[in-house]
Amino acid sequence: MNDIIVYTQHDCPPCKIIKMFLTEFGFSFTEKNINEDERSRQELTHTYNSYSTPTIVIGEEIITGFDLERLKKVLEIKE
Numbered sequence: 001m002n003d004i005i006v007y008t009q010h011d012c013p014p015c016k017i018i019k020m021f022l023t024e025f026g027f028s029f030t031e032k033n034i035n036e037d038e039r040s041r042q043e044l045t046h047t048y049n050s051y052s053t054p055t056i057v058i059g060e061e062i063i064t065g066f067d068l069e070r071l072k073k074v075l076e077i078k079e
Contacts, residue, residue, distance in 0.1 A: 002059030004029035007044045014066035015054045021068065025077060 004022065006029050008015035022029050032040035034053065044050050048062050056063040061074045072079070 005032060005057040006030070007032050007034055007040065007048075007050070007053050007055040007057075009033060009035045009053045012053050018054045018056065018066065018068075018071070021071070025075070027075065 004027055006015070006018060006022070008019070008031055010033070019029070019031065032043070034041040034044055044053075044055055048055060048057065048064075050062070050064045052065050054063075054066065056071060058074050063070050063074065071077075
């Protein structure tokens with residue numbers, strides 16, 4: 001499995017849900033809070049052309065916003 005990066009920010013309920021979801025299914029991830037780290041904010045906007053959180057990067061896949069169904073598909077989670 002590729003590394004998972006989750007771009008978050010303060011007061012973002014969908015970010016919290018995504019982090020809980022990943023943890024519940026046993027996935028480790030790197031959280032990059034764009035409020036606390038200018039480099040992460042620039043990475044999010046310039047590298048991934050995203051301006052919203054959560055943005056989840058898994059290998060070549062970029063999931064912008066709260067899209068639990070797409071996340072399940074990318075991670076091959078069958079419920």
